[in-house]
Amino acid sequence: MTDTTMTLDQKTGQQAAAAPKEAEMPPAIRPATERDPLRARIEDFSFYYSNGFQAIKHVDMPILDRKITAIIGPSGCGKSTLLRSLNRMHDLYPGNRYEGKVILEPEGENLIGPDADPVLVRLRVGMVFQKPNPFPKSIYENVAAGLRVRGIKKRAVIDEAVESALRRAAIWDEVKDKLHGSAYDLSGGQQQRLCIARGLAPNPEILLLDEPTSALDPIATAKVEDLVQELSETVTIVIVTHNMQQASRISHRTAFMYLGEAIEFGETAQIFTNPRHPRTENYITGRYG
Amino acid sequence: MTSHPHLLKSYDDGLEALRRGFQHMGDMAAGNVTEATAAYLAGDEARALGAINRDLDIDAAFEQSRAACFDVLLRFQPVARDLRLIMGIEHALGNLERAGDHAKTIARHVISATDPAKPQTDGCQIKDMADLVAQTLSLSVTALVTQSTELAKQVLASDARIDAYRDAVFDSALVALKQSPGRAQAHVNRLFVATALERTGDHATNIAEEVLFVSRGVPPGATRTG
Numbered sequence: 299m300t301d302t303t304m305t306l307d308q309k310t311g312q313q314a315a316a317a318p319k320e321a322e323m324p325p326a327i328r329p330a331t332e333r334d335p336l337r338a339r340i341e342d343f344s345f346y347y348s349n350g351f352q353a354i355k356h357v358d359m360p361i362l363d364r365k366i367t368a369i370i371g372p373s374g375c376g377k378s379t380l381l382r383s384l385n386r387m388h389d390l391y392p393g394n395r396y397e398g399k400v401i402l403e404p405e406g407e408n409l410i411g412p413d414a415d416p417v418l419v420r421l422r423v424g425m426v427f428q429k430p431n432p433f434p435k436s437i438y439e440n441v442a443a444g445l446r447v448r449g450i451k452k453r454a455v456i457d458e459a460v461e462s463a464l465r466r467a468a469i470w471d472e473v474k475d476k477l478h479g480s481a482y483d484l485s486g487g488q489q490q491r492l493c494i495a496r497g498l499a500p501n502p503e504i505l506l507l508d509e510p511t512s513a514l515d516p517i518a519t520a521k522v523e524d525l526v527q528e529l530s531e532t533v534t535i536v537i538v539t540h541n542m543q544q545a546s547r548i549s550h551r552t553a554f555m556y557l558g559e560a561i562e563f564g565e566t567a568q569i570f571t572n573p574r575h576p577r578t579e580n581y582i583t584g585r586y587g
Numbered sequence: 588m589t590s591h592p593h594l595l596k597s598y599d600d601g602l603e604a605l606r607r608g609f610q611h612m613g614d615m616a617a618g619n620v621t622e623a624t625a626a627y628l629a630g631d632e633a634r635a636l637g638a639i640n641r642d643l644d645i646d647a648a649f650e651q652s653r654a655a656c657f658d659v660l661l662r663f664q665p666v667a668r669d670l671r672l673i674m675g676i677e678h679a680l681g682n683l684e685r686a687g688d689h690a691k692t693i694a695r696h697v698i699s700a701t702d703p704a705k706p707q708t709d710g711c712q713i714k715d716m717a718d719l720v721a722q723t724l725s726l727s728v729t730a731l732v733t734q735s736t737e738l739a740k741q742v743l744a745s746d747a748r749i750d751a752y753r754d755a756v757f758d759s760a761l762v763a764l765k766q767s768p769g770r771a772q773a774h775v776n777r778l779f780v781a782t783a784l785e786r787t788g789d790h791a792t793n794i795a796e797e798v799l800f801v802s803r804g805v806p807p808g809a810t811r812t813g
Contacts, residue, residue, distance in 0.1 A: 543664055570666045572804030583669050584598060585591040 337363040337504060337534040338384070338409075339401040345376075345383050348393025353379040355558040356398070360551075361504065363403070366526065366535045368549035368566065370542060372581065376558040377538045381506050384409065384536065385423035386416035402503065421448055424497030428509040430489035432481035432496070437464075437473050440481050440492055444500040459499055466532075467495035468525045487518025491525060498533070505529065507537040511544065523548050542582055546570045554578040601659040602669065606732045608652040609676050609683075613728030615645050616683045617721045619690040620787055624717035626697050627780055635697035638690060645687035652680050671804060672734070675797035679731055682790035686724055689783040689790075696776045712759065713780055716752035719745065720784045720791070727794035736802045742795035749788035756781035 338361035345354035353376045361367055369377040379388075386409065388394040396410040402422065409419050421444060432440050441460045450456060460477070464470040469491040473484070481492055490510060497505055507526065511519040526535060527548050539545050545552055545566065552569040554562045554577070562575045573579045580586065593599045619641050626634035656677045659665065665673055723745040730738035760774045760781075767774075800806060 542666065546666065571670060573667050579667050580591055582666050584594045584663075586594055 335363045336403045337361050338403060339399070340380075340384075341399040341401065343380075343383070343396070343398035343400060343410075345379055345388065345397070346395040348391060348395075353558055354383065357555075357558075357560045359553055359560055359563055361534060361536060362551060363534055364530055364532065365550040366530045366537060366548055368545035368552045369536065369538045369555060370540075370545050370552060370582070371555035371561075373540075375555040377555045378508055380555070381508055381536060381538050382425075384504065384506055385420045385425050386410065386414070387420075387425070389416045417447065421500040422502050423504045423506060424500065424502035425506040425508065426490070426493050426497050426510050429513045430486055430493055432484075432489050432492055435481060436478045437481050437484070437492060438477040441495050441499045444496060448500055459501075463495040463499040464492075466498050466529065467491045468521065468528070469495060485518070487514050487521060490514060490518065490522060494522070494525065494529075498529070502533065504534045504536060507535060509538055509540060512540065519544075542570070554581060556581070595663070598659075598663045601655070601663065602672070605652065605655050605659060605673065605676055608648065608655055609680065610728060610732050612645060612648040612652055612680065612683050613725065613732075615641065615648060616686045616690070617724040617728070619645065619687060620693075620717060620721045620724065620784070623690040623693040623697075624713065624721075624780070624784070627693050627776075628714055630697065630700070632697055635694040638694035639698075642687050642691040645684065649680055649684040649687075653677065656680075668801065668804075671801045675731060675801040679727075679794040679797050682793045683724075683728070686787045686790045689787045692783045693780050696779055700772065700776060712752060712756050713777065713784070716749065716756065716781065716784050719752065720749055720788050723749065723788055723791045724794075727791040727798070730798045731794055731801070734798065734802055736799060739795040739798035739802075742791050746788055746792045749785055753781045753785040 340357055340359040340361065343354060343357045343359075344352060346352050355376075357380060359367075369380065371377045382388055383396060384400060388396070399411070400409040401407070402409055408414060409423065424444075433443060435443075438460055441463050442456050445456050445459055450459070461470065461474075464473060469488060472488060473492070476483075481489060484492060490513075494505070494507075494510075510526075511522050514522065523544065526537065529535060530550075537545075537549065549566045551563065552566045553560050554569065554573070554575070556577055562569065562573060562578045564574070569578065570582060573582065619638050622641070623635065623638040625631075626638055656673050659673055663669075723742055726738055726745075727742045729735070730742060756777060760778050763774045764771055
């Protein structure tokens with residue numbers, strides 16, 4: 299077990315311990331080792347929808363720098379809600395409410411704090427959705443969109459950034475001769491890699507992937523999986539997936555969520571071979587009860 | 588042991604078939620240890636031939652159970668305890684197959700003996716050792732099928748007793764060799780039989796370590812002391 303491995307039992311055990319002095323209490327998130335520096339810290343994070351429903355309950359989770367963190371759990375457990383919270387997607391609907399902190403390291407900026415601009419947050423924390431959703435524009439303009447939001451106007455700069463993003467998304471060779479053709483003319487797998495390129499163009503620190511291959515065939519899925527692993531050398535990735543084999547294949551850390559709580563977080567190999575919490579075990583082995 | 592059933596009934600059925608196949612092979616291997624040793628002690632060539640032939644059945648059961656392991660791996664992509672159980676069974680199958688080979692080795696000493704019809708007069712220790720080995724091997728199989736760490740610990744504890752039997756047989760055989768060198772082949776055969784039984788006990792130990800691996804999720808080497 300690594301420094302960043304913990305289960306709900308351990309957490310509640312800490313809480314249940316007879317009121318230790320504050321200085322003696324273990325930190326909610328254990329300090330990362332030098333080998334595994336943090337890119338973000340989710341601390342005592344809760345999320346409430348506008349109708350008052352609490353979808354996320356006091357989640358603590360480290361997001362390791364340039365690693366892939368997978369979030370798994372049954373439908374309705376809050377994994378996508380948590381993911382969308384990381385780039386303030388819930389702000390688009392009035393009445394939704396965050397509690398706790400999402401600290402972006404090393405600056406220590408709280409992404410859900412009142413001072414954080416949601417638009418800027420989304421440039422620093424990119425997102426790719428379940429279904430490929432390119433804009434009804436050219437391939438070039440899809441990738442350039444984030445750069446224009448950022449205020450970049452110089453054509454040469456945008457050209458270079460578009461090519462770089464498309465190369466990073468492993469789709470450059472397939473689209474370099476039709477950059478000004480419609481994004482809709484691409485296959486589903488290509489559209490999804492284009493969306494990844496669009497997310498990469500503003501050079502985000504974190505890339506969020508919400509079931510990015512669930513609408514793709516196995517060949518396109520394999521390309522996206524390989525791409526995600528390559529990208530993890532340069533960008534921190536958080537992926538929500540229902541495909542546990544995918545999580546075990548590509549992620550370095552895995553979090554299991556259930557009913558809005560982070561039940562267990564640890565190294566992916568540990569989670570899938572020797573989970574600590576019975577709920578994790580039951581879920582990943584396909585048991586009920 | 589996780590008691591909840593899988594969402595897929597066929598998954599539970601596949602695992603249950605694996606357990607049944609492993610139990611069946613374990614029964615055959617332990618039974619053949621007893622049978623081969625009885626043939627050796629009685630100097631019964633026909634019985635020894637039967638034990639040798641039954642090793643083919645054990646080998647067939649080994650192939651069948653390995654195929655069943657691959658089938659479950661392929662169809663259900665198991666993880667966590669399920670994965671450990673299948674890996675544990677797959678390794679333990681190899682140990683049972685080797686235990687079957689040792690039984691065959693014992694039976695072969697009956698066939699190769701110069702006077703196989705003559706019952707062994709110094710076979711008391713071998714009989715007791717064989718009983719303990721067969722019992723320990725069966726216990727290890729039950730431990731894995733039921734994922735019982737308690738039974739596995741009993742198996743691990745038996746290994747020292749089995750080794751002590753082997754040492755006693757060696758000591759007595761050395762004395763006998765000096766006292767009656769004319770029956771040297773019989774004494775040497777007894778050493779080989781004791782060695783085969785001791786190695787069978789080692790395979791039971793290996794299976795018990797797999798039980799600890801399945802139950803605790805740490806590599807068998809880390810649990811060698813139980």
